[in-house]
Amino acid sequence: MVADKYRLVRAIGAGGMGEIWSAVNVVLDQPVALKMLKPEVRRDDQAVTRFLREGRAAARLRSVHVARILDCGTLDDGSIYLVSELLEGHDLAMVARASGAVGIADAVDLVMQACDGIAEAHANGIVHRDLKPANLFLTETVSGRPLVKVLDFGICKLDAAANEPLLTRANEILGTPRYMSPEQLLGLRDVDARSDVWALGVILYELLTKTPPFDGPDVGEVMRSILEDEPAPIEARRIDVPPDLAAVVHRALAKDRAGRFPDAIELAMALAPYGHGRRPSTPLRLQRERPVAPQQGDVGTSRLDAKTSSAARRPAPAERASPVAARPVRVGDYLMFGPLGRGGMAVVHYGSARRADGSVEVVALKRLRADLTDSNALSMFSDEARLASSIRHPNVVATRDVVTDEATTLVLEYVPGVCLADVLDSGARRTEQDRSPVPVPIAVAIAIDALRGLDAAHCAHDATGAALEIVHRDVSPQNILVSEDGTTKLTDFGIAMARHRLQRTTETGAFKGKLGYLAPEQIHGKASRASDVYALGAVLWEMLVGHPLHQGSEGEMLAAALVGRADPPSRRGAPCSPALDAIVLQALARDPAARPRSAGDMA
Numbered sequence: 106m107v108a109d110k111y112r113l114v115r116a117i118g119a120g121g122m123g124e125i126w127s128a129v130n131v132v133l134d135q136p137v138a139l140k141m142l143k144p145e146v147r148r149d150d151q152a153v154t155r156f157l158r159e160g161r162a163a164a165r166l167r168s169v170h171v172a173r174i175l176d177c178g179t180l181d182d183g184s185i186y187l188v189s190e191l192l193e194g195h196d197l198a199m200v201a202r203a204s205g206a207v208g209i210a211d212a213v214d215l216v217m218q219a220c221d222g223i224a225e226a227h228a229n230g231i232v233h234r235d236l237k238p239a240n241l242f243l244t245e246t247v248s249g250r251p252l253v254k255v256l257d258f259g260i261c262k263l264d265a266a267a268n269e270p271l272l273t274r275a276n277e278i279l280g281t282p283r284y285m286s287p288e289q290l291l292g293l294r295d296v297d298a299r300s301d302v303w304a305l306g307v308i309l310y311e312l313l314t315k316t317p318p319f320d321g322p323d324v325g326e327v328m329r330s331i332l333e334d335e336p337a338p339i340e341a342r343r344i345d346v347p348p349d350l351a352a353v354v355h356r357a358l359a360k361d362r363a364g365r366f367p368d369a370i371e372l373a374m375a376l377a378p379y380g381h382g383r384r385p386s387t388p389l390r391l392q393r394e395r396p397v398a399p400q401q402g403d404v405g406t407s408r409l410d411a412k413t414s415s416a417a418r419r420p421a422p423a424e425r426a427s428p429v430a431a432r433p434v435r436v437g438d439y440l441m442f443g444p445l446g447r448g449g450m451a452v453v454h455y456g457s458a459r460r461a462d463g464s465v466e467v468v469a470l471k472r473l474r475a476d477l478t479d480s481n482a483l484s485m486f487s488d489e490a491r492l493a494s495s496i497r498h499p500n501v502v503a504t505r506d507v508v509t510d511e512a513t514t515l516v517l518e519y520v521p522g523v524c525l526a527d528v529l530d531s532g533a534r535r536t537e538q539d540r541s542p543v544p545v546p547i548a549v550a551i552a553i554d555a556l557r558g559l560d561a562a563h564c565a566h567d568a569t570g571a572a573l574e575i576v577h578r579d580v581s582p583q584n585i586l587v588s589e590d591g592t593t594k595l596t597d598f599g600i601a602m603a604r605h606r607l608q609r610t611t612e613t614g615a616f617k618g619k620l621g622y623l624a625p626e627q628i629h630g631k632a633s634r635a636s637d638v639y640a641l642g643a644v645l646w647e648m649l650v651g652h653p654l655h656q657g658s659e660g661e662m663l664a665a666a667l668v669g670r671a672d673p674p675s676r677r678g679a680p681c682s683p684a685l686d687a688i689v690l691q692a693l694a695r696d697p698a699a700r701p702r703s704a705g706d707m708a
Contacts, residue, residue: 106131107186108178111139123156127191130175137175140187156185165229170222172242172254192254194244201238201311209346212312213380215243216305218253220373223305226255227298227368234296236304237284238311249443282324282331283317284308287360290328298368305372306357306365314342318358332360350379381457382467382521433457437508439516441470446524448597450474456516468505471515492575492598496565500558502586502596517596522588525551529582529647542651545680552645554593555585556708559641562595563634563704578632580640581619582647620662621655625695628666635697638704642692646671649679649689670695 106112111128117138118125128139142156157177164174176188197215200207207215219241223233233240235257242254282290286303289296310318318336321327336358339351353375359365366372433440442455456470494504506516528543543551559580565573577584577598584597624639626632643654654671655662671693673686681689692707694700701707 107139107141108180111137111186111188113139128188130188136191138189138191140189142185144184153185156187165231166222166225168222168225170218170253170255171225172256192242192244194242196256197238197241197243197253197308197312200243201308201315206315206343207312209313209350209379210381212309213350213376215241215251215253215312216309217373217376217380218251219255219305219308220369220376222253222255223301224368224370224373227301227370232296232298233301233304234289235281235284236301236308237281238308241308282327283319285331286362287332288362290331297362299362299365301369302357302365302367302372303362305369306354309376310336310339310354310358313346313354314339316342347379350376353379382519436470436472436510436514437506439468439470439508439514441472441514445469453517455519458516467519469517469519471517473513492565492573495567495573496558496562496575496598498558498561499592500554500594501561502594518594520586520588520594522586524583525585525587525593525644525648526582528587542679543648545649545685548645548648549685550591551585551587551593551648552641553708555580555595555644556641556704558593558595559637560703560705560708562598563637576632576634577637577640578627579619580637580644581622582644583619585644620659620666621653623666624697625667626697628663633697634703635700638692638700638707639694639697641704641707642689642700646674646689646693649674649681649685650677651679654693
């Protein structure tokens with residue numbers, strides 16, 4: 106037992122300085138990894154300082170792509186221990202050694218995830234200095250998607266403000282030579298983030314080609330090669346690597362660090378077009394890409410990144426990782442991977458499609474549940490495909506194709522991002538005392554995009570030019586997606602009402618949609634375009650205030666919608682202008698005729 110609460114289970118690793126154990130926190134019944142300095146190393150003050158530095162550096166980082174530090178302490182005999190999350194999986198060194206080439210997009214995604222973790226370190230003034238495949242651990246998210254975690258900040262360089270002592274002895278070189286930058290090999294003291302960029306470039310080169318860019322029969326020859334030789338062109342070692350991707354890798358390996366990407370996030374942004382559709386998701390990217398937020402009364406731009414505030418989005422970068430860990434199933438011309446989400450009628454999966462030029466596109470595959478084989482379900486699904494494919498607008502999730510096999514499948518545009526319901530974390534447990542409103546400019550920008558998409562649906566025509574007269578009927582946070590580039594998209598026309606719909610979607614005595622967003626007339630079975638405007642008004646009110654407009658039991662929500670009056674958001678604490686209050690209240694008017702004439706007018 107260590108520190109009276111960690112029970113050692115088995116040794117799982119060892120290095121020059123310490124031993125790593127699988128252990129259990131008996132108080133929390135939580136499996137952990139416990140790292141302890143070897144007895145012979147404890148007398149080395151510099152080794153102890155490095156050990157503590159590892160804990161302090163990693164504890165400053167919150168990225169899902171950095172192994173979490175849970176505890177650190179000193180025992181009575183002077184032993185120092187470091188407790189971190191226990192990971193299951195293997196390091197990228199095993200991936201690099203495995204037979205067979207790593208897929209180009211897969212390799213890029215793995216390195217981009219490492220970039221996300223390292224970019225947060227760079228933003229905090231930390232340079233890792235020992236990035237290598239053995240320090241990048243490949244595990245999985247709870248949904249089975251690959252997740253890369255950066256390990257071992259033991260020889261990292263902290264910012265000068267931290268007043269850390271210099272831990273490099275005279276003539277001592279820190280790092281693993283094969284992955285060290287020229288300036289590290291030369292022992293320069295001003296090593297910065299560009300050395301980590303170099304190491305990430307070496308790792309990606311190795312994953313793509315199965316050979317290191319700099320090699321030799323011994324360490325001395327490897328070091329000479331790094332300092333003097335140019336790496337062989339990637340295209341010469343793997344012909345299917347796109348030339349532009351090769352140029353990105355070779356820029357990361359520029360001998361002169363001034364020619365490299367300045368930090369990991371810039372490298373990740375350059376790599377993004379060659380991965381599976383994920384984008385960098387670190388605070389540093391937000392600082393560089395964030396558009397100027399419009400002021401109240403000036404909301405003409407809607408391409409805002411909803412991640413500019415922690416209140417606007419729960420960070421989940423790993424949830425957009427490549428689904429390479431899932432076993433694919435062929436569906437028509439597409440490969441179907443693990444699930445993205447589930448609904449009453451369908452399951453949405455990650456998917457991929459091969460383009461004519463040989464590249465791979467990530468798509469979403471919405472597949473009718475296998476147990477729903479009745480004609481009503483099939484007709485509703487076919488109707489959704491027909492209606493959605495008729496709406497071509499950047500604020501509506503595009504329907505690309507329909508595959509009919511043992512289960513009908515809609516092929517949809519894949520939107521890397523987050524559902525607005527997750528942004529709001531809405532639910533019955535949310536109260537006025539426990540609320541997290543979205544900043545006003547971001548809430549308005551999301552609403553404007555959703556209204557533009559809704560207006561496009563309302564104005565859609567069929568192939569003959571006849572108006573489809575679509576009414577969505579289920580506008581809610583669950584059906585609004587906020588992409589990583591800040592664009593908002595409306596989705597799920599499964600219960601939409603439209604002219605010449607093949608299947609009636611409302612049975613006698615029933616109403617469709619989510620109760621908290623239903624307009625009074627929709628509750629009475631008379632949904633119209635104005636009902637969608639009301640629902641969007643309820644969504645905007647919720648974003649501004651931080652909790653749903655109608656809460657309580659079904660009866661209480663029905664009564665509130667039918668006879669209640671909404672308070673202006675500012676009365677509930679939202680920092681809204683009178684003009685914005687008026688727009689929201691007009692959208693929530695009980696009389697449909699008193700609302701904005703169209704979604705476009707409200708936008």
